[in-house]
Amino acid sequence: MIKAFMIDLDGVVYKGKTPREGAADFFNYLTSHNIPHCVVTNHSSFHRKYYSERLKRMGINLPMNRILSSPYEVALRAKELGYKRAYVIGREGLIEELKEVGCAVSDDPEVVVVGYDENYDFRKITEAIRIVLNGKPLWVVNPDRLLPKEDGFYPDSGSLGASIAYATDTQPVYFGKPNRHIFEKAFELLKTEPEESVMIGDTLETDILGAKRVGARSVYIYGVEKQERRDIVPDFSFRNLKEVLDNLGEIMGVDR
Numbered sequence: 013m014i015k016a017f018m019i020d021l022d023g024v025v026y027k028g029k030t031p032r033e034g035a036a037d038f039f040n041y042l043t044s045h046n047i048p049h050c051v052v053t054n055h056s057s058f059h060r061k062y063y064s065e066r067l068k069r070m071g072i073n074l075p076m077n078r079i080l081s082s083p084y085e086v087a088l089r090a091k092e093l094g095y096k097r098a099y100v101i102g103r104e105g106l107i108e109e110l111k112e113v114g115c116a117v118s119d120d121p122e123v124v125v126v127g128y129d130e131n132y133d134f135r136k137i138t139e140a141i142r143i144v145l146n147g148k149p150l151w152v153v154n155p156d157r158l159l160p161k162e163d164g165f166y167p168d169s170g171s172l173g174a175s176i177a178y179a180t181d182t183q184p185v186y187f188g189k190p191n192r193h194i195f196e197k198a199f200e201l202l203k204t205e206p207e208e209s210v211m212i213g214d215t216l217e218t219d220i221l222g223a224k225r226v227g228a229r230s231v232y233i234y235g236v237e238k239q240e241r242r243d244i245v246p247d248f249s250f251r252n253l254k255e256v257l258d259n260l261g262e263i264m265g266v267d268r
């Protein structure tokens with residue numbers, strides 16, 4: 013029986029600036045029925061407080077401690093390893109999460125961190141490559157290839173980190189889904205076992221593959237992602253959270 017939900021944001025709760033159908037109703041249903049839930053996002057641009065405020069404007073009340081983001085996971089890892097300095101390609105939210113655990117932006121760093129960055133340029137890549145060639149690890153905030161926005165797809169962290177990885181012949185450390193660590197944080201937070209939890213997401217390579225790897229159930233929101241992966245098969249597929257809510261009894265294995 014399913015007891016808890018992990019929900020992706022981009023493409024599931026909203027696409028670009030537009031809320032997706034059924035998102036607020038779905039969260040409000042979970043809240044009013046005391047069903048534990050959290051969001052798990054690979055998006056690398058924002059601090060967790062941004063999501064809490066944004067969701068509130070959509071009519072969804074979710075405190076910051078129910079939001080797991082890959083920048084937060086990066087910050088927790090930096091703290092665990094005692095890193096105080098990072099070379100960051102990325103946006104303010106990522107830098108802020110790092111600062112909060114005592115890791116400052118530096119040109120003489122202990123690690124290179126790459127997230128989504130609209131100001132990604134030749135100088136930054138060159139700097140990052142030189143640091144990695146000097147033996148520092150390369151952390152990529154998520155392995156996502158593409159970031160869907162209203163006007164189309166943008167290259168995400170995975171794609172931006174790829175040139176640095178290629179140039180230095182280095183295997184990056186990837187954060188976010190589909191890696192086990194962020195899911196383990198979610199199970200801890202929700203106080204559930206993997207097999208009692210469902211991941212809802214629109215990306216087969218991260219949301220659905222990650223859920224399968226850790227033994228959780230999965231709901232695929234189709235029609236958002238560009239590339240289909242026929243080798244990754246979700247437990248359920250729906251168009252949006254409205255359809256998920258309409259079929260919640262079946263997903264949870266209980267009569268609603």
Ligand SMILES: [Mg+2]
Nearest residue numbers: 020022023214
């Ligand atoms: Mg998504």
